[in-house]
Every structure is written in structure tokens, then in C-alpha cells.
Amino acid sequence: MSDVVLQATDVAIHYGGVKAVDGVDLRLERGKIRGLIGPNGAGKSTVIDAITGRRRLTRGQVHLLGQNVSALDVRARRQRGLSRSFQRTSIFGGMTVRRQVELASHMMDPANAEADTRDVLRELALEPLGDVLANDLGYGEQRRLDLALALVGRPAVLLLDEPMAGLSVQESHDLAKHLQALTTRRNVSVLLVEHDMDVVFGISNVITVFELGRVIADGSPASVRANPRVREAYLGSTA
Numbered sequence: 001m002s003d004v005v006l007q008a009t010d011v012a013i014h015y016g017g018v019k020a021v022d023g024v025d026l027r028l029e030r031g032k033i034r035g036l037i038g039p040n041g042a043g044k045s046t047v048i049d050a051i052t053g054r055r056r057l058t059r060g061q062v063h064l065l066g067q068n069v070s071a072l073d074v075r076a077r078r079q080r081g082l083s084r085s086f087q088r089t090s091i092f093g094g095m096t097v098r099r100q101v102e103l104a105s106h107m108m109d110p111a112n113a114e115a116d117t118r119d120v121l122r123e124l125a126l127e128p129l130g131d132v133l134a135n136d137l138g139y140g141e142q143r144r145l146d147l148a149l150a151l152v153g154r155p156a157v158l159l160l161d162e163p164m165a166g167l168s169v170q171e172s173h174d175l176a177k178h179l180q181a182l183t184t185r186r187n188v189s190v191l192l193v194e195h196d197m198d199v200v201f202g203i204s205n206v207i208t209v210f211e212l213g214r215v216i217a218d219g220s221p222a223s224v225r226a227n228p229r230v231r232e233a234y235l236g237s238t239a
Contacts, residue, residue: 003029004066005189006082006157011050011060013043013213020046021213024060026191028157031183033190035200035221038210044193047210048159051191052084053077065156079108081156085163089146091134097121098130101148108153116152123185124148124178140171144178151182158182159191164199172196176203201225 006028013021021043028034036044049055051062053074061070069077092100101120105113121127124144129137134145143163150158163179164172176199182188194200200207200221207224209217217227224230 005030005064006051006191007063008047008051009061009063011047011062012058013046013050013055014058019213021050024210024213024215026051026208026215028189028191029205030156030189031187032205033179033183033192033203035204035207036191036193036210037195037197037200037207042210043213044210045161046213048084048161048191048193052082052159078153078155081154082159083150083153083155083157084159084161085146085150086161089142090149091142091145093135094133096131096133097126097137097145097148100134100145101126101152104149105152116154120148120151123151123182140167140174143167143171143175147175147178151186151188154186155188157189157191159193161193162195163192164194164196172199179203 004027008024008026011021011024012019024047026047036047038044046055050057053072057070061068063069064077064080064082069080098117098121101117102113105116109116121130124147126144126148129141134142137145147163164175167175179190180203183190192200192204204221206219207221208215209224209230217224217230
């Protein structure tokens with residue numbers, strides 16, 4: 001079995017003469033975290049949209065677990081193991097934590113919804129909060145619930161768009177630990193768009209740097225941090 005669970009090849013998203021993403025290649029290996037960084041508007045979220053099927057490809061292909069999913073819609077890709085979260089949480093404030101996870105699990109796999117719900121709540125330390133309304137959670141807990149909803153159905157790949165947005169330093173640290181644990185305990189692979197550089201460089205196995213819709217650097221955190229172009233264009237010359 002190949003260790004590559006997700007592969008995007010020559011992915012391009014053009015809007016008329018605007019090349020939001022142009023010729024991007026990405027590989028994600030099983031149980032690894034790949035961080036995507038770059039200035040606002042560099043194309044990071046657009047790449048995630050393309051991979052999940054929310055944007056129509058101008059050209060290129062997306063393979064998931066060895067199968068070409070480029071022509072599939074968002075729901076079909078989710079059913080095949082490709083899940084994502086958004087910059088804004090997608091939780092329902094008037095519903096309890098447990099009920100939300102139960103409903104999401106039932107939509108994915110009715111036969112295993114009960115066990116899946118229990119496992120996901122335990123995985124993200126949400127069991128004690130099962131009967132709490134989402135509106136009554138702290139923001140960090142709401143972020144964990146959002147991640148729980150993305151985890152139902154045991155996806156092979158998680159695409160996370162700014163999961164640390166709005167969190168305190170401690171909350172970011174805690175969520176980052178959960179993400180690292182998921183890659184080991186659930187053998188899930190993560191594609192992470194995040195502006196918190198401490199998090200990205202702390203938990204990513206590989207980092208890809210975007211600028212103006214193209215990849216300008218790709219490699220280990222140490223090699224990316226040492227890359228002169230990245231230091232000048234994004235991290236700062238003294239980073």
C-alpha cells in the first residue's frame with residue numbers, strides 16, 4: 001500500500017486573467033502533517049477548496065487513496081475519506097455537543113454512529129461536555145467540537161483551514177497536541193493552513209510555502225526556515 005494518501009498534480013484555479021492558483025503539486029503521506037503557509041491571498045485556502053471539490057479545477061488532478069477524485073463533488077469526496085474544517089466553526093449553537101456529533105456520525109455511517117460518536121468525543125476530550133449546548137462552550141472547546149465533526153466517519157485526510165484562529169496561546173498549544181495525537185492514534189493525515197508559525201513549525205512534518213498562487217518552497221521545517229527566499233518574503237529576514 002502506498003504511503004501517499006493525497007496527491008494534487010498541476011492544480012490550477014483561474015478566474016479570467018487572475019491565476020489564484022497556478023500549477024501546484026502537493027503530496028500528503030499517511031499519518032503526516034503538511035503545513036501550508038504564505039501571505040494572505042497567496043492561494044492556500046483556494047488550494048484546499050480545489051482539493052475538496054468546492055472549486056472547479058481549471059486544470060490538474062486530485063487523487064485520494066490512489067483514486068482520481070477530480071470529477072467528484074464535495075459530498076462524494078467526504079464519503080471517500082476527505083474531510084475539512086473552515087476558518088469559521090460550523091457548529092450549531094443550540095444543540096448539545098453529543099447530539100451534533102451523533103447526527104454527523106449517522107449521516108456518514110448509520111450502522112456505526114454510536115461507536116463513532118463515543119470514539120470521537122473521547123479522542124478530543126469532549127465526553128464531559130456531551131450534554132452542554134455548543135453556545136455555552138468556551139471558544140477553544142467550540143474549536144474542538146468543530147474538529148470532532150470533521151473527524152466522524154474516520155476520514156483518511158483532514159484539511160484544516162486556520163483551526164487556531166481566535167484561540168489563546170494555551171488553547172492553540174492544546175489543539176496542536178490533539179492534532180499530533182490524531183495522526184498517531186487514528187492514522188489520519190493532515191493538511192494544515194495556519195498563520196500561527198509556532199504551531200506550524202512545531203507540529204508539521206513538511207511545510208509548503210505559497211506566494212501569488214505558486215509554491216516557492218517545500219520541505220522540512222528546518223529547510224523552509226533556512227530558505228533565503230522564504231525568510232525575505234514571508235518569515236522576515238531575521239527569522
